[in-house]
Amino acid sequence: MGSIGEPEVTVLGWWLSMFDPRVRIALIEKGIEYEYIEEDLPNKSPLLLKHNPIHKLIPVLIHNGKSICESKIILHYIDESWMDGTPLLPSDPYLRSQAAFWADYIDKKIYDGAKRIWSSKGEEMQKGGQELIGYLKVLERELGEKPYFMGESFGYVDIVLISYYHHLLAYEILGKFSVKQDCPKLFGWTTKCMERESVSKTLADPKRIYEATIEFRIKSIDIED
Amino acid sequence: MGSIGEPEVTVLGWWLSMFDPRVRIALIEKGIEYEYIEEDLPNKSPLLLKHNPIHKLIPVLIHNGKSICESKIILHYIDESWMDGTPLLPSDPYLRSQAAFWADYIDKKIYDGAKRIWSSKGEEMQKGGQELIGYLKVLERELGEKPYFMGESFGYVDIVLISYYHHLLAYEILGKFSVKQDCPKLFGWTTKCMERESVSKTLADPKRIYEATIEFRIKSIDIED
CATH class of the missing domain: 3.40.30.10 (Glutaredoxin)
Structure with missing residues (x-):
């Protein structure tokens, strides 16, 4: 204390x-x-x-x-x-390794795809959008019919991915893709996650994120389009 | 079984x-x-x-x-x-987080510095050498007077770093630095690690690594020097 x-x-x-x-x-x-x-x-x-x-x-x-x-x-x-609270990770070593694998995948791929979107323009930016949706489709396959990535409970992998969600809404506009249309199961999962107070209270306003992303792009690259 | x-x-x-x-x-x-x-x-x-x-x-x-x-x-x-064998990581959550931090640092920094060496030439390659030795000096400070990164026992962080060692010997020649001279404590630690059969039996021959690194450079960039 x-x-x-x-x-x-x-x-x-x-x-x-x-x-x-x-x-x-x-x-x-x-x-x-x-x-x-x-x-x-x-x-x-x-x-x-x-x-x-x-x-x-x-x-x-x-x-x-x-x-x-x-x-x-x-x-x-x-x-x-804080072992007393809801566990974020499973206790089984194999299941823990799988959770770590997907969290690592998310940070390696989603961030790279996103960077390609906000650091480029025109055709290159749209290619970034296609790349990113490709990675999200891999995650959609991994989610499958489960309510959450590791099964019945919201946990580690869900936390790692949902934190990107309001940024994805900005990348959707720039990269011309739609999580809702292209990855309907993943979209259903985002809706379930957003119903949790821990998530809805914490993620920043997507409009504010979009505006800041646009501003950041203008500062970092010579935007003509 | x-x-x-x-x-x-x-x-x-x-x-x-x-x-x-x-x-x-x-x-x-x-x-x-x-x-x-x-x-x-x-x-x-x-x-x-x-x-x-x-x-x-x-x-x-x-x-x-x-x-x-x-x-x-x-x-x-x-x-x-395999909980019965020698533990690779400490059980205390804070010490575990510190081990994870340094392993993450090693993979983020040493790999980047190394890549700069083998993907460039001339002055840029030497800058890569200086960058890499800078990262190794941070690790030397973290090691301090301890025999191993996490204290008295060989473990997780040691395994993560020592696996780069025979590659570092190749980068030393290309990037014009010397682990022995620039990071004497880290060099002492490598000597101690190499005395372990698990390490000496596993790391590939440094001469073979050097030759393969040179061959890889020639294939991937237009080497004139």
Whole structure:
């Protein structure tokens, strides 16, 4: 327990990050109170530099003064530190390895496809859209008829993927694809996830994300179209 | 247990991969017998395509017919499945998160620095060498005076990093740096790791790695120097 005035659990985050919501969703699912500190990324705070001196990136979880960095590593830490709450990962080693495999797939592929969309224009941007929908179709096949990625309960892989969802809505417009039409099962899954308070309260407004994505594109590439 | 003629544990690998030795080192450290099948990567085997249909990459661990992919995920699986052997990871959640952080750092940074060396030439290649030695110095600071990365025992982070070692010897020549001179503590750690049979038996001959790296460079970029 922290002493008076010192929160036991603090999250350093940034509203536009697709990695930040993961930590907050997991904490809410576990029923853990936390303080959220929004970073101003162009002007990183001394607190961020102190707690993530290697990468200087959010999200960071600070628990009783100790810092844990990298969103997937933080999810494992939360699951192992608060064992009483709903488990985020299965206990069987094989099922754990499969959950880790799909979370790794999501971060390797979805981020790459998304980057191709927001860092290009015209035909290249649409190719990025096709690439991204291809990866989402792989995830749709893995989901199959299950309510959640690991079976009956919302958990680790769901948290890792749903955190991209409101960004995907921006990429849909730019990359000219539709999760609802192209991946109907995955779309059904997003609807179920969004019904959870942990998710709906945490993901940023998709309109705000879209506007920030457009602004970011204009700054980083010479947009003519 | 597999039935007669069917090995319980099989590793699909490739001698030149820096990820393949991780799996074999971990299995030897745990005292687990395994069959090793060398893949011919330009002609991927039906066994590899069956057991890693998503990425089609080695290493793959096949345990009683179930496949586990991605080297760091395999290490976690081995540690959790054979609990009786020497533990590869600590049990404390915070220490586990720190081990995962450094393993992630190694794969993000060392691979990137190495790629910059073998995919460029001249001044750019030497810049890659400086970048790589910078990352190795961060690891040297993290190692400090400890015998191994996580303390007194050889484990997860050591396995993840030592698997790069014979490749680093090739990058040293190309990128004009010296682990021995620039990172003396890290060099001492490599010597200690190489004394372990699990490591010395598993890492490929550095001369063969160097020759293959040169051949690969010639094929992939227009080398004039």
